Amino acid sequence: MRIDVAVNGGEAELRSLLDWLRRDPAARRGAQVELVQAEPSPGQMGVLTDVLQLVTENAWSAASFALALSTWRQTRPHARRITVRRGDLTVDLDGGDDEELRRLIDALERPAAPDPERDRDRQADGGGR
Template sequence: MTENGHVGHRESARGKEPQVQLEVRVGSAEELQSLQGWLRSDPDLRRSATVGAQGGAPRPGEMGTPLDVLQLVTENGWSAASFVLALAAWRQTRPRRPRVEIRRGDTVIVLDGGSSDETERVIRALDTAPDENEDR
């Protein structure tokens, strides 16, 4: 992450690594912070992804910007399955499982249940979703 909170690009000895970029939205800033902490504490994700929170423009009367989206920038070793399983585990710790919206390029995937079928569907969707920068 850079000083201003934006996720930067990682450089390797071979140059820029191919990356997957995801945006994750949940219902509230508190839930987003909880999810950010959960994902940052996951050993598999910590090795393969940078997790950063960003906020939108402040509403009238608010100071600062509320957090409204997590950004994940990943490297070669990233696994959609590891990410989705960590996300599902976090949702199970919540009093009410929050609806989660995941965006990869132009693909938006919503996780609002908790079945293994839904988890598998999200993993497949993330594995096959094209990145918006893939053609460039």
């Protein structure tokens, strides 16, 4: 599963979150985290922004990730909006309250929508063997 995380506040804030997640034992075990340029939305023009991209493994825990985001956000001198995107699902964290965290966890634990392009590629490769 691939998750993109954007932070309002510029590259320094994103790098701070990257460092935080790389030091978090649960995030280190369950996801590969790197700073990448976001892909533009269809029809979007202009400068691409940086995002953190997480590629998760079997040991992934959405609750641990949400807690790490919330804890990092509390360490910042100014509250930052965090936008988490997985496929077509987007969750914004503005206040970091329990309801927002529950929405994030629910979105991340929800089964991913089928990817018609990936399914088409599998069929072309012999049915996913």
